[in-house]
Amino acid sequence: MSVRLTAPQAELLNDLYAAGERGVFKSTGYSPASNLITLGYAKWAQRYDNGRSGKLVITAAGIRFKTGEL
Numbered sequence: 001m002s003v004r005l006t007a008p009q010a011e012l013l014n015d016l017y018a019a020g021e022r023g024v025f026k027s028t029g030y031s032p033a034s035n036l037i038t039l040g041y042a043k044w045a046q047r048y049d050n051g052r053s054g055k056l057v058i059t060a061a062g063i064r065f066k067t068g069e070l
Contacts, residue, residue, distance in 0.1 A: 008031075011032075012056075016041075016056060016058040019058075021057060023057040027052065027053050028052055028054055039061075040061045042062055045057045
């Protein structure tokens with residue numbers, strides 16, 4: 001089974017990979033972020049503004065996908 005990412009998802013995954021543990025701040029309603037979380041490639045490290053935004057970080061599965069190990 002191969003996983004295909006849309007352009008916004010791939011761009012966000014690139015940003016997350018570059019940011020590492022610092023993460024990227026995004027709205028929790030941002031659909032590419034939600035899709036990466038569903039795939040297990042990202043997770044919310046912290047949430048702000050009553051859960052409307054947060055710091056999104058890459059997971060180990062996301063790193064493996066990005067480096068081509070999956």
